[in-house]
Amino acid sequence: MNEVTHSIIERGDLAHLVLFLWACGASALLLWSMKELAAAIRRFDDFIRELAIFNHRYGEDE
Numbered sequence: 001m002n003e004v005t006h007s008i009i010e011r012g013d014l015a016h017l018v019l020f021l022w023a024c025g026a027s028a029l030l031l032w033s034m035k036e037l038a039a040a041i042r043r044f045d046d047f048i049r050e051l052a053i054f055n056h057r058y059g060e061d062e
Contacts (some may be wrong), residue, residue, distance in 0.1 A: 008017045 008014065
């Protein structure tokens with residue numbers, strides 16, 4: 001990686017390197033956010049399912 005960075009700096013493409021690193025960081029943050037959102041949706045779905053089971057058992061429709 002050091003050779004690649006050194007080559008980019010020698011050619012004067014430091015802005016491209018920074019843009020690439022920013023894009024990688026933003027993509028990683030997006031993937032992490034989507035993973036956390038999916039986990040939150042799963043937990044909420046589990047909660048709703050348990051609530052429905054509780055209401056079915058102890059509801060007033062009996």
